Amino acid sequence: MITYFSMAGFLSVKDRAEVYFVPRPHTRITNTRFEDNFIQTSQYKLMKAVILFGINASGKTNFLAGLQHLISIINHGLNLGAVDDSRRSLINFDCNQVSFEIGLYDDRQDRDYVYKVTYNTERILGEELSLGGQVIYSFSNGQLHVADIKEIKDREAIMRLFSGNSTELYLIKLHDYVGDYIRDFRELAAAVRVNIKDVVPLLGRDNIRIINGKQKSFWEEQKDGVIKVFQMLDPTITSVGFEKWRTDMYEVVIYRGNRKYHFGMESKGLQKICHLMDSLLRNMVEGGVLAVDELDSSISTISLLELFNGLINTPQNKGQFLITSHNPFLMNQNIFHPQQLYVVNKKKDLSTEVYSFDDFDLRNDKNKLYEDYLKGRFGGIGE
Known part of the structure; x- marks a missing residue:
């Protein structure tokens, strides 16, 4: 399960953009109409759905592409020594490096991982994996630090061997040295699936x-x-x-x-x-994470609302969904908590920003979010 995801310097996302799958501290969820929208665990109330709204070319797909890219390099590595022009073009035009962060929570073992990585076209600049706030390993300024915990053998030798410039993720290089931590984290990442390609035009x-x-x-x-x-x-x-x-x-x-x-x-x-x-x-059924770009294409508003009301926001659903949408009728506080709804906005410098509806005062807007959105109150419809 995802607790949060952030990225910077990737495609149109220049400055840090982040989406949270957990409500802000002290948010009341239990015994409200939103209770079925969340998966209750020992540590978190995890959102079953997060919706990203924005006009065409605002960067919604790029945000999902960033998640897809991060999951891919976690599973398969990065290998910056073989970066070609197409992969260099993934870096934002105004940036010289890319940064990703993701929080993954294992509700079966009550384990809370956070992974961070920053790189440019030539080398890894920084990387860190932590579990429950304990840093398992970190890399910065050419130096690798590995936690002094009993599960990790030959710690000093590992740090001497792998310190220095690297063109590959330490997540890959340390896989056989850092106990079960990396294996468990990568298994969580493997349960995150991203579907960007729209099959409809091909059918x-x-x-x-x-x-x-x-x-x-x-x-x-x-x-x-x-x-x-x-x-x-x-x-x-x-x-x-x-x-x-x-x-x-x-x-x-x-x-x-x-x-x-x-x-x-x-x-x-x-x-x-x-x-x-x-x-x-x-x-x-299995409790993974599925990101789908424009789920609403070719699907009626009534059917789309039914998919959320009768399927996703139900006690039977064990999974999370990250959806991009053009349909303003999903901006409904009777269906979603405002913290589940995000705006993806293209700024004047052509970069993408992402922010929550909950950043606005919505106390008197329960039934007209989509009207105010279309009027431009929340951004996301072009400047």
Whole structure:
């Protein structure tokens, strides 16, 4: 689970931009209409959804791209020694370095990790991994420091060996030396999935949805949930089925009564949800994090509200969702706490800033957030 994510110097995000998945201290959540919007753990009340609003080219997708990039380098490394022009172009034009921070919480083991990294096109400038406030290792000014804890053997030798300039993350270099900490942290990061590519323009009338045997078993286990999601978009759907396509591959079909329908003839919204279904349900059942760019494209406002009211903001949901949206009707304090709603704004210098609706005095605006947003009170609609 994510507690917070921040970035600076990446694509259009020049100055630090951050999103929190935990409410501010002393925020009352229990016994309010927002209680089901949060996952209660021993340490945190974790938001089940955070929504980013902004006009086209404001930087919403870039923010998700930053999260995707950070998760990728945590899982696979950075290797600055092989940086090409396309990767150099990820650095903001007005910056010479990139910084990321992420907090990941393991609710099963009650472990709270924070990871920070700063780098330029040539080397790692700084890096740190901490657990519960205890720094496991840190690197800055060419010096590596490793915590003096019993699980870490040969600490002094490790620091001598790895101090100096580095073109690769210490998260990767120290994987075999720093006990189980890095492994556990990377397992948490692997549960964060980012879906930026919009499949809708790629879908045609000849499109069919193919899944493998493992996915089929999961869909069958969650069949009631699959049907429920489809019915949020089209209440005439009564069932879902699977037809063998080739070895260990199956076509997903839907039923309206006794009639079978292939997805190639369905609406773009249904096709989109069908392609997202596996990630959507796994996230809810297994407790991961799913970021989706413009979930609302090709999906009606009524269906979108139902997805949040009847699926995401429910006690059964164990996962978190980070969503970008153009739909102002989601700016609803009867559905979301203001701290779950963020504005992504493009400034005059073409950089992106991100801030919460809760930064504004909303006491008298319960039912007209979207009206004031469209009037420009909260920014995010261009300057």
